Amino acid sequence: MKKIALMSFSAIMFASCGAPQGEKPWIVDRFDDVKVIRYEVPGFEALPLEQKELVYYLAEAAKCGRDILFDQNCPVNLPVRRTLETVYEHYEGDRTTPEWKALEKYLKKVWFANGIHHHYSNDKFVPEFTEGYLLSVIETIPEEKFGDELNALRGEVCVAIFDPAAYPTRLNQRAGDDLLLTSSSNYYKNVSQAEAERFYAAMAAADAGNPEPVSYGLNSQLVKDEAGRLVERTWKVGGMYSPAIERIVGWLEKAQSVAAEPQKSTIASLIEYYRKGDLKKFDDYNIRWVRDTVSNVDFVNGFIEDYGDPLGRKASWEANVNFMDSAACRRTAVISENAQWFEDHSPVAPEYRKKKVKGVSAKVITVAMLGGDCYPATPIGINLPNADWIRKEYGSKSVTIDNITYAYDMAAHGNGFNEEFVLRADDRERMDRYGKLADDLHTDLHECLGHGSGQLAPGVAGGELKSYGSTLEETRADLFGLYYLGDPKMVELGLIPSLDVAWAGYAKYILNGMMTQLARIEPGKNVEEAHMRNRKLICEWCYERGKADNVIEWVVEDGKRYVVVNDFVKLRALFGEMLHEIQRIKSEGDYEAGRDLVEKYAVAVDPELHAEVRERYYGLGIEPYGGFLNPEYELVERDGKVVDVKIAYPTDYAAQMMGYSKNYSFLPLKN
Numbered sequence: 001m002k003k004i005a006l007m008s009f010s011a012i013m014f015a016s017c018g019a020p021q022g023e024k025p026w027i028v029d030r031f032d033d034v035k036v037i038r039y040e041v042p043g044f045e046a047l048p049l050e051q052k053e054l055v056y057y058l059a060e061a062a063k064c065g066r067d068i069l070f071d072q073n074c075p076v077n078l079p080v081r082r083t084l085e086t087v088y089e090h091y092e093g094d095r096t097t098p099e100w101k102a103l104e105k106y107l108k109k110v111w112f113a114n115g116i117h118h119h120y121s122n123d124k125f126v127p128e129f130t131e132g133y134l135l136s137v138i139e140t141i142p143e144e145k146f147g148d149e150l151n152a153l154r155g156e157v158c159v160a161i162f163d164p165a166a167y168p169t170r171l172n173q174r175a176g177d178d179l180l181l182t183s184s185s186n187y188y189k190n191v192s193q194a195e196a197e198r199f200y201a202a203m204a205a206a207d208a209g210n211p212e213p214v215s216y217g218l219n220s221q222l223v224k225d226e227a228g229r230l231v232e233r234t235w236k237v238g239g240m241y242s243p244a245i246e247r248i249v250g251w252l253e254k255a256q257s258v259a260a261e262p263q264k265s266t267i268a269s270l271i272e273y274y275r276k277g278d279l280k281k282f283d284d285y286n287i288r289w290v291r292d293t294v295s296n297v298d299f300v301n302g303f304i305e306d307y308g309d310p311l312g313r314k315a316s317w318e319a320n321v322n323f324m325d326s327a328a329c330r331r332t333a334v335i336s337e338n339a340q341w342f343e344d345h346s347p348v349a350p351e352y353r354k355k356k357v358k359g360v361s362a363k364v365i366t367v368a369m370l371g372g373d374c375y376p377a378t379p380i381g382i383n384l385p386n387a388d389w390i391r392k393e394y395g396s397k398s399v400t401i402d403n404i405t406y407a408y409d410m411a412a413h414g415n416g417f418n419e420e421f422v423l424r425a426d427d428r429e430r431m432d433r434y435g436k437l438a439d440d441l442h443t444d445l446h447e448c449l450g451h452g453s454g455q456l457a458p459g460v461a462g463g464e465l466k467s468y469g470s471t472l473e474e475t476r477a478d479l480f481g482l483y484y485l486g487d488p489k490m491v492e493l494g495l496i497p498s499l500d501v502a503w504a505g506y507a508k509y510i511l512n513g514m515m516t517q518l519a520r521i522e523p524g525k526n527v528e529e530a531h532m533r534n535r536k537l538i539c540e541w542c543y544e545r546g547k548a549d550n551v552i553e554w555v556v557e558d559g560k561r562y563v564v565v566n567d568f569v570k571l572r573a574l575f576g577e578m579l580h581e582i583q584r585i586k587s588e589g590d591y592e593a594g595r596d597l598v599e600k601y602a603v604a605v606d607p608e609l610h611a612e613v614r615e616r617y618y619g620l621g622i623e624p625y626g627g628f629l630n631p632e633y634e635l636v637e638r639d640g641k642v643v644d645v646k647i648a649y650p651t652d653y654a655a656q657m658m659g660y661s662k663n664y665s666f667l668p669l670k671n
């Protein structure tokens with residue numbers, strides 16, 4: 001997987017927090033199915049001055065490509081946005097009418113989605129105000145506020161907003177359709193799918209056998225010239241999107257001037273690629289970037305992900321500036337250093353323990369700026385680069401973004417979820433206090449140790465569990481994490497203050513696995529996804545095994561069902577027993593036993609419980625999508641020298657968007 005998507009839903013499921021609320025609200029705006037959350041950048045103030053300055057320059061570079069993404073998403077996005085922003089800035093009429101509110105909401109949605117199509121479903125937004133209203137509002141504003149270029153595009157803008165047949169979907173993936181002619185993105189112009197496929201097949205054929213193939217077509221629009229021949233308009237200095245790219249390069253040069261090696265050379269190679277547009281240079285840059293594991297400040301800036309192109313070739317522009325979260329990295333380092341102890345004390349049969357185990361220490365980062373296709377909606381992890389041959393030869397960087405998940409958790413705090421689904425006050429308190437730490441540690445144990453633990457019996461090759469393999473593998477890693485989360489060793493290593501952290505994690509896990517994760521499943525469907533199956537498998541198995549001792553109990557109060565854990569210590573012992581059995585199944589390649597477990601415990605959904613969970617969950621009115629407001633940075637200069645960089649946390653979504661449009665719009669309306 002290239003990107004770790006922001007699973008807004010699961011974040012809500014696990015929502016809780018570990019620190020006191022600041023005085024500012026975390027959710028700064030909400031409209032339609034979206035909430036906008038601010039995030040904080042802990043640790044920024046403590047960075048050395050050169051690193052703060054580096055963050056500042058990279059953050060500026062991250063803001064300069066915003067218009068590129070708008071134009072990539074649809075060729076009318078910039079004229080539509082500019083028209084509405086001009087109205088938003090200059091309209092002096094009544095701003096309290098339903099029509100105005102609808103217009104304002106539409107503009108907020110366009111900002112959020114970087115265009116007129118929903119960022120997730122790709123469908124065009126349906127305006128809740130009329131063309132007549134928009135035109136009447138425009139009429140009250142002096143023409144020169146719009147300018148000649150925008151006035152000339154008025155008709156096109158209205159068609160784009162109000163005609164359902166125009167640009168209906170950004171990304172059409174329906175098999176059988178011409179995916180290019182039916183998609184409204186701007187990666188291909190008057191080019192059919194067959195023509196584009198032939199064009200790139202020929203390019204690949206000419207390069208056949210090259211073990212280091214470039215990502216053909218990644219950084220260009222494919223069009224026809226006057227003679228009808230297919231040509232690429234490359235996104236580079238002097239090419240398409242040049243005015244924005246020149247600005248990006250300008251800030252990268254400043255970043256380069258304060259960066260230390262090896263990062264200095266890495267930035268230089270990115271600048272060279274932006275100047276020449278040569279994809280070979282992009283590969284050079286990626287190799288340098290992936291090999292640099294020492295620089296504290298790191299960043300992504302470029303044409304990276306190809307999800308927006310129906311052919312999966314053209315990349316949208318995105319940016320992200322970050323630095324290492326040293327406290328979280330220390331946590332995974334401690335776990336990793338003790339990997340052998342965990343393996344030796346694991347409840348699995350001694351012959352299935354690994355004799356020599358090596359922990360992986362996961363990298364955790366703090367994001368300082370989001371841009372392009374990472375703003376406002378952002379992934380919570382990064383796994384790059386994308387070129388397969390580079391991943392094979394040089395590996396990839398995989399990181400999780402802690403301050404974003406933290407902000408998401410904080411925003412979910414008080415959304416009524418825990419009050420609705422957690423019966424006992426002491427469970428709620430523990431979850432509020434330790435839920436985030438429990439989640440983080442469980443993930444660390446799962447990723448750093450769980451998957452890498454254990455060994456196969458002689459003669460077992462792996463792969464015997466077939467279609468049940470991934471569910472059982474996730475089950476194994478989850479159990480490893482759950483078992484050790486409740487081990488006194490965690491306290492001894494200083495990873496948790498007390499076992500209350502584990503009990504918070506256990507209560508949440510059981511609640512989610514037996515109940516609340518069902519909200520994500522459509523009515524009438526069973527559990528399909530491997531991680532959801534593994535959670536259900538663990539919970540239902542432990543419920544049944546612990547029944548005699550009432551370890552886990554269903555309670556009905558006021559006609560509502562609740563699931564509670566009565567005995568955390570016994571539950572931990574059950575996790576250990578189950579890990580023993582799941583490891584045996586994997587080590588021996590026991591397909592039948594694995595299949596029987598999954599089919600018995602992990603798949604079938606009780607339709608009554610399912611309906612109840614969905615009703616109670618959706619009754620809370622929690623927006624399913626979230627995005628983030630960026631912090632703002634300011635250089636502090638004395639006698640012409642930078643002496644500090646200040647950070648501030650604005651809370652006005654519309655103001656940030658209007659500010660970006662004013663200060664970071666470098667492209668013409670049509671490109």
Ligand code: ZN
Pocket residue numbers: 446451474477
């Ligand atoms: Zn896993």
